[in-house]
Amino acid sequence: EAGVAQSPRYKIIEKRQSVAFWCNPISGHATLYWYQQILGQGPKLLIQFQNNGVVDDSQLPKDRFSAERLKGVDSTLKIQPAKLEDSAVYLCASSLDRGGGGHEQFFGPGTRLTVL
Amino acid sequence: AQRVTQPEKLLSVFKGAPVELKCNYSYSGSPELFWYVQYSRQRLQLLLRHISRESIKGFTADLNKGETSFHLKKPFAQEEDSAMYYCALRGAQKLVFGQGTRLTINP
Numbered sequence: 001e002a003g004v005a006q007s008p009r010y011k012i013i014e015k016r017q018s019v020a021f022w023c024n025p026i027s028g029h030a031t032l033y034w035y036q037q038i039l040g041q042g043p044k045l046l047i048q049f050q051n052n053g054v055v056d057d058s059q060l061p062k063d064r065f066s067a068e069r070l071k072g073v074d075s076t077l078k079i080q081p082a083k084l085e086d087s088a089v090y091l092c093a094s095s096l097d098r099g100g101g102g103h104e105q106f107f108g109p110g111t112r113l114t115v116l
Numbered sequence: 117a118q119r120v121t122q123p124e125k126l127l128s129v130f131k132g133a134p135v136e137l138k139c140n141y142s143y144s145g146s147p148e149l150f151w152y153v154q155y156s157r158q159r160l161q162l163l164l165r166h167i168s169r170e171s172i173k174g175f176t177a178d179l180n181k182g183e184t185s186f187h188l189k190k191p192f193a194q195e196e197d198s199a200m201y202y203c204a205l206r207g208a209q210k211l212v213f214g215q216g217t218r219l220t221i222n223p
Contacts, residue, residue, distance in 0.1 A: 003159070004159075033211075041215050041216075042120075042202050042204075042213030042214050042215050042216050043160070043202075043213050044213070045211065045212075048210070056210055091160065104162050105162070105211065106161075107159045107160040107161065108159065110159075
């Protein structure tokens with residue numbers, strides 16, 4: 001089966017600019033996750049969707065980050081305006097979970113964002 | 117609060133030597149622990165989970181609730197084990213990762 005797809009793979013922007021990332025999960029996976037991985041750290045959950053509803057966005061900096069998952073499939077994560085500290089790899093993952101947890105998360109290749 | 121600590125950022129061992137990657141956690145509920153691995157130029161992927169109690173690629177990990185640890189072990193390291201390893205804890209449906217340990221196996 002095809003894995004989680006993300007684009008772009010790399011993005012370089014200047015601070016205060018906007019950027020958007022796209023994720024296509026594995027077909028049939030109800031739950032989609034966005035993680036931020038800063039260099040030297042483990043991934044940190046930003047937002048979790050189940051179908052097109054938000055399950056957890058407690059660590060999403062909502063003043064500048066937004067995410068949506070229209071029709072419960074693809075998702076976009078946007079940063080507006082970007083700050084230097086947003087430089088990181090943004091990982092998308094998906095799983096079969098439909099509320100009870102317990103299923104494996106499958107990760108995409110990530111988008112490496114550099115903010116200058 | 118959920119917290120995962122991997123005390124070693126870097127670990128280097130010789131091929132054929134035993135490997136132990138340390139992981140300690142903090143969680144008030146009943147934890148579900150995982151090890152994820154990222155090989156060079158590959159995606160982050162699940163290596164093993166404590167509830168499966170299985171050996172994957174020769175690796176095992178035992179959950180020790182008394183010591184709040186979930187160390188990853190392999191008796192004889194192989195060069196292909198070189199990778200980044202992350203310990204993770206799931207509580208309240210959210211996965212929390214440690215900072216990772218880069219394992220290098222020297223020939």
